[in-house]
Amino acid sequence: MKGLSLLIFDLRFQWRHGFYFVYVFVCFCYWILLRFIPEIYKETTAIALTFSDPAALGLIMAGGMVLLERDQGVHDPLFVTPAHIRDYLLAKAGSLSVLSLAAGWAIHAASGSLPQSPLAFSAGIVLTSTFMTLLSIGVAARHRTINGFILMVQVYALPFVLPLLGYFHLWHTDLFLLLPTEGTLRLLGSPSGGLSVNHLLYSAFILLIWNSAAYIWAHRSYSRHVLMRIGEGGDGNGKI
Template sequence: MRAFSALTFDIRFQWRHGFYAVYMVVCAAYWLLVQFIPEPLREQAAVLLTFSDPSALGLLMAGGILLLERDQGIHGPLFASPLRIGEYLLAKAASLALLSLAAAWAIHLPAAGMPDAPLSFSLGVILTSTFMTLLSIGVGARHRTVNAFLLMSQLYALPFVLPLLRFFGIWDSPIMLLLPTEGTLTLLQSAYILPPPLKLLHAFAVLLLWNAAVYAWARTSYERYVLEREKARERQ
């Protein structure tokens, strides 16, 4: 029940601060962009846009929301309630994953129609969004200014764009199999061609493992750099 309350609080907070309105404009811009792409390239463009969308949404918005909440003094009173840190983090990840999923379908349907494997496609979007959201929270917790957060979040995310080099046929390496975004591309491309079961299993496994790892890191970062500072401020 606490987790659901935290989720609805996050959705209302994001709506009140105009995140949904901005994202509607972004989706409309993506939709217009797709209309000008030649038909033979639309599938590849749809995968690329769908890949970048949950990544950018989670990476930029989650840390930005955390900084905004910190400026508004929300974190101290929030954890005076029975809400737990895990519930707070999962509510953030879930609220942005829902927004990412809606945006991904809004981009994909006009470009390429109904995916052949809608469940794999949707799970790819959700797991990528949650990974990037938790990564963003971990980075945002460690920095006090928007400029520092924006710079460091890009540096943290840089290794995870490497699978795009394989996607464009520029460079391939077995090391990409260890990256969560390789799993993302596999699941998004399953919208057109369902991969072999072993490759599909690998995509889910690598995304789930990275989500678990980044959750632990984001939780530690939040406890150390946000909650401990809030407690120190209250003691002064």
């Protein structure tokens, strides 16, 4: 129940601070951009935008929320209640994945076509959003300023955009298979015949593995750099 309460709190927090209005505007800009893209490139461009959107949303907004909550003193009353860091992290990942999923479908619809594999497409957006959100929280927990966060989160995220080079046929290496975003691109751009079972299992597996690693890292970062400093260096009362 605590996890559901935190999820609702995050959705309200995002609404109160205008996150949804910002994303309506962003999606409108994407829609305008796609109107000027030649038809032959429209599908490829839509996939690339859909790929970048949950990544950017998770990276920037998740970390921004953590820093904003810290400045507003939200963490102090939150973690003197029986709140788990696990519930906090999953609520952040869940709430932003909802926004990413809606934005991803809106962007793709603007291209004038629907995904060949809607379930794979949706899974790609959600798993990418949750991974980037957890990565962002891990970075934000270690920084006190927005400038320091924005600089470092780009450093952490840079390797994960490399599979785009293969997607655009600029450069390919089997090392991309080790990155979760290779799985993302396969799920988002599944061919008309659908993904093979092997490709589907690979994509889901690599994204889940990286999500698990990002969760562990975000949990440890948040526990050490945020929870333990609540109350100006107190020992923290949240359940780990």
